[in-house]
Amino acid sequence: MKQYKNYINGQFVESQQVFAGINPATGARIADVHEATQTMVNEAVTAGQHAVKRWGTRSVTDRADMLYRIADEIDRRADDFLEAEMLDTGKPISLASKLDIPRGAANFRIFADILKTAPLESFRTELADGAHAINYAVRKPLGVVGIISPWNLPLLLFTWKVAPALACGNAVVAKPSEETPGTASLLAEVMQSVGLPAGVFNLVHGFGPNSAGEFITTHPDINAITFTGESKTGTTIMKAAAEGVKPVSFELGGKNAAIIFADCDFEKTVDGIARAAFLNSGQVCLCSERIFVERPIYDRFVQALVQRAQHIKLGDPNDPLTTMGPVISAGHRDKIFSYFDLARKEGAEFLFGGATPKFGNELDKGFWVEPTLIAGLPDHARSVTEEIFGPIAHITPFDTEQEVIQRANATAYGLAASIWTTHLSKAHRVAQSMNVGVAWVNTWFLRDLRTPFGGSGLSGIGREGGIHSLNFYSELTNVCIHVDA
Numbered sequence: 001m002k003q004y005k006n007y008i009n010g011q012f013v014e015s016q017q018v019f020a021g022i023n024p025a026t027g028a029r030i031a032d033v034h035e036a037t038q039t040m041v042n043e044a045v046t047a048g049q050h051a052v053k054r055w056g057t058r059s060v061t062d063r064a065d066m067l068y069r070i071a072d073e074i075d076r077r078a079d080d081f082l083e084a085e086m087l088d089t090g091k092p093i094s095l096a097s098k099l100d101i102p103r104g105a106a107n108f109r110i111f112a113d114i115l116k117t118a119p120l121e122s123f124r125t126e127l128a129d130g131a132h133a134i135n136y137a138v139r140k141p142l143g144v145v146g147i148i149s150p151w152n153l154p155l156l157l158f159t160w161k162v163a164p165a166l167a168c169g170n171a172v173v174a175k176p177s178e179e180t181p182g183t184a185s186l187l188a189e190v191m192q193s194v195g196l197p198a199g200v201f202n203l204v205h206g207f208g209p210n211s212a213g214e215f216i217t218t219h220p221d222i223n224a225i226t227f228t229g230e231s232k233t234g235t236t237i238m239k240a241a242a243e244g245v246k247p248v249s250f251e252l253g254g255k256n257a258a259i260i261f262a263d264c265d266f267e268k269t270v271d272g273i274a275r276a277a278f279l280n281s282g283q284v285c286l287c288s289e290r291i292f293v294e295r296p297i298y299d300r301f302v303q304a305l306v307q308r309a310q311h312i313k314l315g316d317p318n319d320p321l322t323t324m325g326p327v328i329s330a331g332h333r334d335k336i337f338s339y340f341d342l343a344r345k346e347g348a349e350f351l352f353g354g355a356t357p358k359f360g361n362e363l364d365k366g367f368w369v370e371p372t373l374i375a376g377l378p379d380h381a382r383s384v385t386e387e388i389f390g391p392i393a394h395i396t397p398f399d400t401e402q403e404v405i406q407r408a409n410a411t412a413y414g415l416a417a418s419i420w421t422t423h424l425s426k427a428h429r430v431a432q433s434m435n436v437g438v439a440w441v442n443t444w445f446l447r448d449l450r451t452p453f454g455g456s457g458l459s460g461i462g463r464e465g466g467i468h469s470l471n472f473y474s475e476l477t478n479v480c481i482h483v484d485a
């Protein structure tokens with residue numbers, strides 16, 4: 001049985017309270033996870049406060065070099081990370097080896113690069129008497145940053161926050177999801193082996209309420225909170241952060257639209273939408289749960305998408321031919337099935353899926369859901385407005401550009417959208433009309449880590465990525481110097 005411990009002030013720390021790590025592909029217990037107590041979280045914060053005094057004053061080159069070493073060590077231990085990620089999530093090897101683990105390392109490299117090259121603002125102010133002033137901004141660490149991340153892309157999303165926080169000279173107290181503690185625990189080993197000073201990176205395991213999550217968000221000496229997860233958890237955390245007027249960065253849920261025009265490149269679009277609906281069993285915040293297709297190609301498109309769904313191969317995550325894994329937990333599978341029941345009550349037509357696959361082996365004890373496509377619901381149906389976060393999408397026809405813009409934007413979320421057309425001006429027009437943080441054209445989930453990433457409405461607060469991350473994880477001081485005439 002693997003033992004996933006806390007990592008506090010450079011030491012691995014056991015707890016009396018242990019909870020089970022479960023492999024969702026089989027339902028088997030794979031790890032003992034040591035739940036951090038309030039005292040442990042307090043110790044982690046104190047360690048961070050001490051460590052930041054040294055780490056935060058190191059040169060940019062020093063800090064960047066350390067980030068490169070972390071990235072290299074993740075690469076060197078890629079097989080260990082892959083095993084841990086697949087056991088925690090049931091992701092197929094074809095996905096985890098290409099997406100999750102390489103991005104874990106890439107997050108450290110890119111933020112090291114950005115740190116070294118990011119410009120700082122400078123303004124010359126002309127004064128009436130012929131004198132002038134020079135303004136320039138300097139970046140300083142915030143202090144101890146609390147990081148809370150979800151289970152769907154565990155290493156990718158955890159390092160997406162840890163890397164820029166460390167780059168900017170902060171210490172962190174970071175909590176991965178209770179569902180996926182494995183790769184974060186390996187990351188602690190990496191931090192220790194590359195010689196990151198004790199107390200700079202602290203890892204605490206546990207749950208949200210009355211556990212490590214709440215202990216972080218309510219701690220008076222945590223200077224900022226960055227969180228990825230459900231919108232309603234964001235509300236709870238924001239209330240906790242309000243107490244100390246702490247900066248928050250929130251990457252939350254989505255109910256993203258895909259808009260397919262009749263003039264799209266048909267085959268490429270069907271492939272793109274199959275990916276956007278079902279990648280990672282639909283458990284990507286950016287997944288398209290609402291698909292709008294222009295009426296002249298609607299029937300043909302539905303038929304082609306159903307065919308793609310039929311070819312998705314669910315099965316053993318270690319089989320290179322497997323393209324879809326389970327969902328994360330029994331609880332999450334039940335939530336998805338409750339939405340299937342709701343959709344049926346609301347009058348949905350199930351075009352494909354809607355059930356649990358049968359394997360005839362140990363996988364039958366896992367948490368599996370077929371890729372599912374539904375149609376026939378009005379835009380205001382709950383199954384079409386609420387985030388389900390599973391391998392399910394609703395598909396519907398539209399007639400005009402104005403109509404589809406209005407319908408796609410009729411959501412409380414505002415994370416992402418994709419537009420599929422070969423008409424250049426229409427592509428720009430519609431993409432720019434989307435009330436979202438990220439609008440893709442003829443692609444989906446194509447990420448340049450220098451670009452702003454985040455959402456509006458229920459999808460989040462702020463932007464991370466590139467300079468935007470540096471801005472969140474730093475305190476800027478403007479220095480203004482008067483120069484006599």
Ligand code: NAD
Binds near residue numbers: 148228229284
């Ligand atoms: P979740 O909100 O249930 O949990 C996320 C993290 O918050 C976990 O570590 C959990 O332990 C912790 N947590 C829960 N309650 C807490 C509390 N009261 N105080 C402090 N911490 C608490 O989310 P999840 O189910 O793990 O992840 C799925 C959600 O994440 C979906 O809504 C998805 O859209 C969203 N997500 C968003 C993005 C994005 O970039 N916008 C990316 C990935 C996932």
